[in-house]
Amino acid sequence: MKLKRNNEIIEVDAKQMNGNLIGRVNDDELKVTILSSEENIVKLLYNNEIKEAVYIEDRDKYYVQIDGKQYIFGKVEDEEDVIAGVGESEDIENIVPPMPGTIIKVNVAVGDKVNEGDAVIVVEAMKMETNLYTRITGKVTKVNAKEGDRVDSDTVLVVIEKEEVENKE
């Protein structure tokens, strides 16, 4: 099956044989012995260590916590969903707030050139100001926010395109 985590697609094969779970995640082989399991919790032996995984499924996501860390996976239905879901490539960056908030300052306008690491917008959520940075160097092609706007976590506030994009195709 295919899963999505942090905008990456993960391919997982798994088969169970005599209480052992043998899997392939991307190109790595994994062998896990299931020791016990109950609703939401599974105890397992992995790399000679006993680990506990707590999990839950909610709508289109799986949540798994191992050793205090939570891993979130999205379900991937087909290839098109991958592209639509990710919504950006190496050449285009969509600046999206991490959670609903208020726009405090917009540092860029359409046509501006920005460098990797520049703070393009300042959002306030939970009483804290947070700078949203661009991970690519390029040109601002869209600005969908102004100061004082209340925005949701799925709103694309600023779109940045890599300069080389123009030369392609």
Add this chain to the structure above:
Amino acid sequence: MIKKILIANRSEIACRIIRAAKEMGIKTVAVYSEIDKEALHVKLADESDLIGPAPANQSYLNQEILIETALKMGADAIHPGYGFLSENYEFNQKVRDAGLTYIAPNVEAMKLLGSKTSSRQTMIDAGVPVINGFQSDTASIDEFKSKAIEIGFPVLVKASAGGGGKGMRIVRSADEFEDAFNASSREAKSAFGDATVFVEKYVENPRHIEFQVAGDSHNNYIHLYERECSIQRRHQKVIEETPSTALTEELRKTMGAAAVEAIRAVNYDSVGTVEFLLDDDGKFYFLEVNTRIQVEHPITEMTTGIDLLKLQIDIANGKEMPYKQSDITQRGHSIECRVYAEDAEKDFIPTGGKVLYHRPPTGLGIRYDTGITTGSEISPYYDPIMSKIISYGSTREEAIERMKLALKETVILGVKTSMDFMYRVLCNENFIAGNTHTNFLDKNPEVFEDKCDNSELAALITTMINHKQETENEDTPLPWQIIGEWEIGATK
């Protein structure tokens, strides 16, 4: 005597206050905003009442509604908790004017300590060491800038109205001053409703050491020893502990005595916290007095055996302090980890979401103060704190080991938390050695690196969950219990 308390707060601290009140036989009234209807504090309280829409300024910060609700519900006292209105002296006055008991220090003490200028002067007069700084309600930004140059960079720009690091900026050169000053002022305005900020000398590489104090209305003043809160992100505390590894018995005595003088100087009549910065040479400087119960109060309760909430309510009832300084002793070691809805790997950005599954930690030496339960929504409107894990041990090592176990045992699915990050801090050799300064995270960036990434294992487990969903209708309870074999492939 107080018979019914309205708690003007939410989340874990509201739950903590409700429990203390119940223990004392006092009735409790919870208040809630529209999105907090199902919140844990509402369920725990004897009674509850809706006070307004989600934004804090229309609910938890609405002074008139809070007082009206207290009167309507027959409460005779209000407890402000921390944050929100807890250090607002005008609210303090209004509550008292309405004939209610306010569980906080007297208005004059709160007003004086709430103002950086007047508290500074009071501390200088009381012989408590302070840091050079400048504050004015009327000065222009240029005047602030020239004062900053006079004090000498680096300087700190801070909100006058409250703590918690909101509105705080370090400025290292005159060029950066204007931007930092304006940003600080905006944050202060939105967090506390007051844009006033002040400038002070920034002490490099300090530790944050605070003393829990208590005074009553009969001129008795004591301290309940220190807490070290040097592990901070964005100037907000993440991990606190007591005793501090940095204090000698002599320094502890000197600082404790200074903390007591600080509250004696203002006739302080409640529990509170005197904050200091401690530099590498053992010199300490007064920062401020927090005129409220603190987030990290439980570690003091664990090591002194004194219930600070009950003490605070007793003092508000006019009772005389039941302890002399010599009655207070420190025993063992305690650590608190604050579980925030935030992403440590992304600059501690607040996350939020719905708690899909919650499992609290248990066991010897573990205390868990929580504001959440399975099903809780973590909303963007309020502080992202969800719960606090407090460990206790006879030694620091034991407290650390118990906390590590608890951090692995605690499960909060559905919301990104900082628990794995805190686990790595507890494993860090500088933390273990007690080399904790407020710049700890900058100096030890490896605590942000996840060396034992289990994402592949987690992905594999996800395929099992998925398989379970698919086979659920076939009377097979769990896929890994099936005798025989099954297979899930990426190509199928």
